[in-house]
Amino acid sequence: MKQLLRSAGALAGLILAATTPSMAQEAPNRLLPDSLNLEIVDGSIVPEDCHYPSSITDTSRFEIACVTMPRVIGAEISSQYIGQLGAAGWHQGNYVPGGLTAVRTDENNCQRVLNIFPSDYPPSEEQSAVTVLWFALDREPRCNGAQPG
Numbered sequence: 001m002k003q004l005l006r007s008a009g010a011l012a013g014l015i016l017a018a019t020t021p022s023m024a025q026e027a028p029n030r031l032l033p034d035s036l037n038l039e040i041v042d043g044s045i046v047p048e049d050c051h052y053p054s055s056i057t058d059t060s061r062f063e064i065a066c067v068t069m070p071r072v073i074g075a076e077i078s079s080q081y082i083g084q085l086g087a088a089g090w091h092q093g094n095y096v097p098g099g100l101t102a103v104r105t106d107e108n109n110c111q112r113v114l115n116i117f118p119s120d121y122p123p124s125e126e127q128s129a130v131t132v133l134w135f136a137l138d139r140e141p142r143c144n145g146a147q148p149g
Contacts, residue, residue, distance in 0.1 A: 110141035
């Protein structure tokens with residue numbers, strides 16, 4: 001968990017932001033309630049359009065969610081999301097292009113893998129005032145060293 005929290009600091013400079021509340025419909029209070037069940041942190045919102053990169057839009061492979069937040073408070077907000085993951089038994093996995101993974105061992109001794117990617121929001125706007133954090137949870141656990149295809 002300490003390693004994951006330390007990574008939050010490094011990742012925070014890259015991470016997160018918020019859009020105006022008028023862009024969101026009725027705000028959910030949890031991200032991925034059936035799996036991660038993360039509380040939406042004050043200062044962040046779930047936008048109508050997450051602008052997901054094509055690499056994570058395969059919903060047969062990933063369960064996806066996102067939050068946006070103001071860049072100026074992104075480090076504080078992202079640390080709270082990382083803290084929620086740590087409290088739920090997740091720890092830092094690997095760095096991957098554009099982000100990192102968090103992993104947790106399930107009751108079958110398989111690893112659940114959550115991919116976390118920060119970006120400008122919208123992604124085409126460099127150094128935007130708003131950032132996004134994309135969550136892509138692998139639907140299939142990784143058992144006995146198996147890697148998803």
